[in-house]
Amino acid sequence: MSILVDGDTKVIVQGITGRDGSFHARSMLAYGTKVVGGVTPGKGGTSVDSMPVFDAVDEAVRSTGADASIIFVPARFATAAIREAADSPIRLIVCITEGVPLVEMAQSYRYVKDRGKLLVGPNCPGLISPGKCKIGIMPGQIHTPGGVGVISRSGTLTYEIVYNLTKAGLGQSTCIGIGGDPITGLGFVEVLEMFGKDQGTDSVVIIGEIGGEAEEEAADYVKRGYPKKVVAFIAGRTAPPEKKMGHAGAIISGSRGTPDSKIKAFGDAGVTVVDRPDQIPAALRG
């Protein structure tokens, strides 16, 4: 079992003829994901390897039966791409693009929600259910199927942690990078809820970082009674205040968004917070 995606998920790639879009379309296909086509306005009728290219999302969905989309278009086109997908029958939208303006994201969040769709990202690595489906840019080979659910605001740090899990013999049900921006579609709490109900997930790893209050909200949610073991790691303990640490959302503003607040919130909720990524496997087993 897994959340959000499984072996039957059919995916289209928005921006499939671009440099990143074509590279990752092929890589997802090679992993075994059912990549059924892609969209680039003006390139309809062409193809990328075996994957047909369409001019519009709606057309692509009608022709292929896709239910998920992954977006690789440049930042200035990302909002239109998200809304086009939300207006189509697509159920799950994954936006990899970094640099989407914040006001546009506040609007898109509402737009997607009003249409009952699910958005992952932007500025995220995507998600993977090992052995079944990869809708993202992560290196597939470090993952292995199993019972640990992983939720993260980061990309490569997630790879580091997944690598440690796999090395320790702990496979993953689904790993999802929710994105490093201040506003993202799915948040920690929604994903925790899904993992809580998923029979294939035995425990959950939360990879948080400084900035915002998403970790505190997640801790509150767990504190109200969560059926599975949760372990957390918080990045940015040495980050100075008022500086964006790479991710647009990773910033300590005044007294808010500090690592201490997040570590304390998780501690109060009974979540084990580890100091080092390589301590996560033992914490999950302990």
Add this chain to the structure above:
Amino acid sequence: MKLMEYQSRQLLEEYGIPVPEAEVADTPEAASAAQAKLGGMVVVKAQVLSGGRGKAGGVRIARTPEDAAAVAGRILALEIGGHRVQRLLVTRAVKSVKEYYLSVLVDRNSKGIEAVFSDKGGITIEEAAAGHPGRIRHIALDPFRGPDEAAFLAGMGADDQGAVGGGAPGSGALDPKVARGIYEIAASLYRLCSEKDCSLVELNPLSLVEGGRLVALDAKIVVDDNGLPMHPELLPLRNPEEYGSDEIEAREAGLSYVGLDGNIGCMVNGAGLSMATMDLIKYYGAAPANFLDIGGSSNPEKVVKAFSILTGKPGVKAILINIFGGITRCDDVANGIIKARSMIEIGVPIVIRLIGTNDAKAKEILKEAGIEAYNDLGEAIKRVVSYVNGGAA
């Protein structure tokens, strides 16, 4: 991108939000001329990016041209928040009957756009929040249309009598006409925020002056960096002091960099892994010199640039490279390392950890050049820490 008060005022005026008459001055002479032009009592204010100007002595009253020149001279000699004051705003003094706080911002918790209103303006909103939590109103706005009048007035807590603060005793009265005026300003702030891609537009205080007019006596605007490419007209407003010179150099090379005080220079791919690497250096007993994310691209040039920034940073005694290859290809990073070594006198020990896409090829490239790379992050960090802590591993 943070704007200074005088820059924020330009945007407010563009959106029809009333501000007091003012002149910008960079010298005591110019401040003196500004007072003469404005006439009467003026306020001379330091233009800096950090808060706490008043407490630092950066806001003073002047009544004559001589007075203004003297006050300006004193303020221009100040250093506030680590930066020398270089510019002043001279504004006509305004007598407030009442001071409010009003802002429109993108709120990450609600994932929407909201207005924040308080009838306790003039002090920082954090102080107001601590002392009078009931007097701060968060009003959710329609992200596409901005404030709805009835909902906004209700959100402000303006009841039939115009009282604000949930009608609590002694909360003071808010004239319905004033409440409507505040709503109209909020609507303009929303337009400014959404059209110019701001993450925060804040008026504090928004003053009610004699005659019932509302005037923004101070303003703070933060433009969302992700929105900047859409607004080339705002780019000239960037203040160089917002970032260090090394941060600007890094940004121009497409790197994400923040300077710190430690002595281990870091080069990592990905923001989360960069932060975690810094944290581990601290955990193992040393201190990182910087945050540096080379990003997801596979470009050896970026690695060379990163080296030049790290080797140019005073106090760096060793360099740690940590790459978890995904989109980033380890062999490209390895080629960048070799290239950098041939171009730059590095002069400090380098510890490398490479894993992921094309790592075997990368290790071969490095091995030929006599450089060893670690697989395990903990081992690599302990090694680099040993270099700066006197060689004891």
